Amino acid sequence: MAVFSAQEYGERLRKTRERMHEQGVEVLLVSHPANMNYLTGFDGWSFYVHQGLIVALDHDEPLWFGREQDSNAARILTSLREEDILGYPDHYVMSKLRHPMDFVADILKERGWDRLHIGVEMEGYYFTAEGFRVLGRNLPGAVVKDGTLVVNLVRRVKSEAEIEYIRQAARIAEKVMNTALETIVPGVRENDAAGEIYKAQISGTAEFGGDYTSLCPIMPSAERTSSAHLTWCTDRRYENGDIVLLELAGARHHYHCPISRTLFLGEPRPELQKIADAVIGGLNETVAFIRPGVTAEEVEAKWRESIAGTGVNKPSRVGYSFGLNYPPDWGEQTLSLRPADTTILQPGMCIHFMPGIWMKDFGFECSEPLVVTEKGCELFLNFERKLFSK
Amino acid sequence: MAVFSAQEYGERLRKTRERMHEQGVEVLLVSHPANMNYLTGFDGWSFYVHQGLIVALDHDEPLWFGREQDSNAARILTSLREEDILGYPDHYVMSKLRHPMDFVADILKERGWDRLHIGVEMEGYYFTAEGFRVLGRNLPGAVVKDGTLVVNLVRRVKSEAEIEYIRQAARIAEKVMNTALETIVPGVRENDAAGEIYKAQISGTAEFGGDYTSLCPIMPSAERTSSAHLTWCTDRRYENGDIVLLELAGARHHYHCPISRTLFLGEPRPELQKIADAVIGGLNETVAFIRPGVTAEEVEAKWRESIAGTGVNKPSRVGYSFGLNYPPDWGEQTLSLRPADTTILQPGMCIHFMPGIWMKDFGFECSEPLVVTEKGCELFLNFERKLFSK
Numbered sequence: 001m002a003v004f005s006a007q008e009y010g011e012r013l014r015k016t017r018e019r020m021h022e023q024g025v026e027v028l029l030v031s032h033p034a035n036m037n038y039l040t041g042f043d044g045w046s047f048y049v050h051q052g053l054i055v056a057l058d059h060d061e062p063l064w065f066g067r068e069q070d071s072n073a074a075r076i077l078t079s080l081r082e083e084d085i086l087g088y089p090d091h092y093v094m095s096k097l098r099h100p101m102d103f104v105a106d107i108l109k110e111r112g113w114d115r116l117h118i119g120v121e122m123e124g125y126y127f128t129a130e131g132f133r134v135l136g137r138n139l140p141g142a143v144v145k146d147g148t149l150v151v152n153l154v155r156r157v158k159s160e161a162e163i164e165y166i167r168q169a170a171r172i173a174e175k176v177m178n179t180a181l182e183t184i185v186p187g188v189r190e191n192d193a194a195g196e197i198y199k200a201q202i203s204g205t206a207e208f209g210g211d212y213t214s215l216c217p218i219m220p221s222a223e224r225t226s227s228a229h230l231t232w233c234t235d236r237r238y239e240n241g242d243i244v245l246l247e248l249a250g251a252r253h254h255y256h257c258p259i260s261r262t263l264f265l266g267e268p269r270p271e272l273q274k275i276a277d278a279v280i281g282g283l284n285e286t287v288a289f290i291r292p293g294v295t296a297e298e299v300e301a302k303w304r305e306s307i308a309g310t311g312v313n314k315p316s317r318v319g320y321s322f323g324l325n326y327p328p329d330w331g332e333q334t335l336s337l338r339p340a341d342t343t344i345l346q347p348g349m350c351i352h353f354m355p356g357i358w359m360k361d362f363g364f365e366c367s368e369p370l371v372v373t374e375k376g377c378e379l380f381l382n383f384e385r386k387l388f389s390k
Numbered sequence: 391m392a393v394f395s396a397q398e399y400g401e402r403l404r405k406t407r408e409r410m411h412e413q414g415v416e417v418l419l420v421s422h423p424a425n426m427n428y429l430t431g432f433d434g435w436s437f438y439v440h441q442g443l444i445v446a447l448d449h450d451e452p453l454w455f456g457r458e459q460d461s462n463a464a465r466i467l468t469s470l471r472e473e474d475i476l477g478y479p480d481h482y483v484m485s486k487l488r489h490p491m492d493f494v495a496d497i498l499k500e501r502g503w504d505r506l507h508i509g510v511e512m513e514g515y516y517f518t519a520e521g522f523r524v525l526g527r528n529l530p531g532a533v534v535k536d537g538t539l540v541v542n543l544v545r546r547v548k549s550e551a552e553i554e555y556i557r558q559a560a561r562i563a564e565k566v567m568n569t570a571l572e573t574i575v576p577g578v579r580e581n582d583a584a585g586e587i588y589k590a591q592i593s594g595t596a597e598f599g600g601d602y603t604s605l606c607p608i609m610p611s612a613e614r615t616s617s618a619h620l621t622w623c624t625d626r627r628y629e630n631g632d633i634v635l636l637e638l639a640g641a642r643h644h645y646h647c648p649i650s651r652t653l654f655l656g657e658p659r660p661e662l663q664k665i666a667d668a669v670i671g672g673l674n675e676t677v678a679f680i681r682p683g684v685t686a687e688e689v690e691a692k693w694r695e696s697i698a699g700t701g702v703n704k705p706s707r708v709g710y711s712f713g714l715n716y717p718p719d720w721g722e723q724t725l726s727l728r729p730a731d732t733t734i735l736q737p738g739m740c741i742h743f744m745p746g747i748w749m750k751d752f753g754f755e756c757s758e759p760l761v762v763t764e765k766g767c768e769l770f771l772n773f774e775r776k777l778f779s780k
Contacts, residue, residue, distance in 0.1 A: 072617035090706035122520035130512035132519035195593030203585030209624035227462035234599035316480035329438035
């Protein structure tokens with residue numbers, strides 16, 4: 001049943017404790033669904049209510065807390081002890097009278113952890129400002145501090161078992177992109193193409209079943225390609241002359257492999273082809289440069305040098321760390337390829353090199369996800385880098 | 391292009407201002423993607439970075455703020471004025487050096503709004519505790535207060551145009567459930583069934599194109615049905631004797647119509663049939679009771695009375711307000727059918743009556759989404775209420 005060995009979960013917990021110790025965090029509240037999964041294997045769409053793990057330096061296993069009706073998921077999916085699975089009654093859910101962090105504060109008090117240094121995921125999606133306020137009000141003797149990246153930074157360097165799941169996700173991602181390139185033709189409704197893409201993602205390959213991805217398929221057409229993060233346009237039919245950006249992914253046990261390509265319906269305009277050539281040239285040069293020991297900002301500088309003089313302007317980051325994740329993002333909020341990010345690349349880091357271009361009227365995307373190896377990097381995908389057209 | 395008339399957006403803004411005035415909120419920061427969409431039509435998967443609307447009582451239109459690369463989406467999808475679309479540079483994104491709320495605080499200072507009563511969505515997924523801290527640090531003269539439900543409470547009563555989109559979503563939901571009931575047979579991989587379900591959701595019907603839903607398909611099988619919110623089990627094949635819970639939905643322009651049913655592969659065990667009969671009997675009685683003027687807790691009491699003596703135990707809420715939404719939830723965090731919720735039902739409120747049962751070894755689900763009308767309620771679905779088996 002478990003997606004990883006007990007030994008691997010143990011190692012993750014050990015590294016998390018080590019980092020807690022370094023950062024002066026005695027108790028860590030883990031609300032991020034990917035971090036919960038990473039440490040225990042817990043996996044459900046219950047993160048829309050407050051739930052989490054409590055990792056305490058003086059307790060050997062994490063505690064799970066969450067809504068009572070979701071607690072059997074912890075029993076089925078994790079090896080946590082029965083006495084460490086703490087479900088709260090339903091009257092804590094979305095109530096004006098009580099907050100789940102009241103319940104959490106009671107746990108901390110009962111265990112004598114209410115006067116310690118408590119780390120919380122301040123910048124996490126599923127912790128909330130109100131949770132922070134309620135927790136602080138209940139724990140006047142505690143020092144509540146930011147622990148957003150404690151587990152994320154452990155997750156940033158992947159094990160061989162994790163990298164293998166991303167390789168499997170890459171096979172799904174290739175199938176997904178091929179499905180998109182085949183399905184999108186003039187006259188087809190955009191949502192029908194999106195439906196086929198979703199089916200390919202979730203069904204996966206005959207060998208590797210798929211999973212939902214943390215971002216929905218980003219696939220704007222025509223003028224919508226001038227913005228990042230737009231999806232298909234429901235009911236619209238593709239037309240000759242459309243540019244279509246395809247920012248897709250495959251996922252295997254919540255490990256992602258992203259892939260971005262661009263499709264033009266018809267004969268691409270020269271200005272688009274010129275941008276495509278510049279971006280792909282820069283991408284090729286930059287990927288060849290990536291190796292352990294260089295910094296994130298050096299990779300970005302290499303990219304900027306590669307596209308100098310081509311007329312392409314790229315003011316935003318050109319990549320980020322990715323891996324295990326849940327909606328709304330498959331990025332890890334740690335490494336970004338941009339100036340001032342001095343992270344030193346290490347073997348096992350997974351980076352989506354994604355130099356997306358969004359201009360006034362249209363955009364272009366072509367990306368490569370990769371893992372840093374001992375000597376350079378391994379590309380996850382085997383997928384032609386070009387401006388596709390038909 | 392716009393999904394609703396300018397008049398409808400104007401009316402929503404007027405009601406929001408009215409509620410702000412009542413609650414003593416002079417400036418409202420709207421981070422919830424559904425609230426952003428509700429007030430302006432903005433729609434993209436960019437909510438994984440900080441973005442929002444700023445609604446000020448002394449400014450006639452909302453301001454949009456967000457990542458620069460996403461700002462063209464505001465230009466394309468909304469009728470906001472160019473000078474009210476404020477993109478921030480990429481170095482604010484997931485940085486240890488700057489926070490997007492620094493940018494927002496600067497806007498508030500420039501406009502002279504930094505000493506007012508400022509409402510923020512404290513319990514929203516996409517505001518964050520860190521955002522709250524940074525905003526407070528930047529605005530020592532402001533009173534920052536909770537405005538989580540300001541727009542949610544306006545949204546709770548739907549217009550006829552909104553209800554029509556939910557009716558369209560219902561046609562999609564029926565197709566989705568039929569797809570699930572047809573596809574799930576012993577020997578099929580669970581992820582392949584899920585792939586067909588996703589395709590049906592997104593493709594929609596010939597008349598009404600679909601959209602992604604705010605929860606993924608919740609479709610546990612076998613022992614996993616003992617927990618709420620579990621999805622399919624990738625790579626597993628359905629077996630004779632499996633119970634499968636199907637908590638699905640259709641969505642049209644982000645307006646949801648949820649639907650829950652239960653499928654048994656084989657001849658259902660008598661204990662399961664008994665629970666199904668009790669739940670469906672209670673559901674029928676309770677739905678017949680729903681009308682304007684009764685309270686949310688009275689509806690729940692009616693349900694509890696209906697199932698008294700059947701052996702069914704349901705300790706959690708039996709329904710909630712739903713409608714326009716984005717991941718991770720299609721519920722609206724306002725009305726819950728449970729004791730102590732004294733909300734009075736009004737025409738235009740949409741409720742998912744969802745008495746999900748999760749026991750030690752298995753569960754059962756059958757639900758009805760409905761809209762409160764002048765005299766009673768209208769059921770959105772035309773779908774048999776029973777324990778399905780094959």
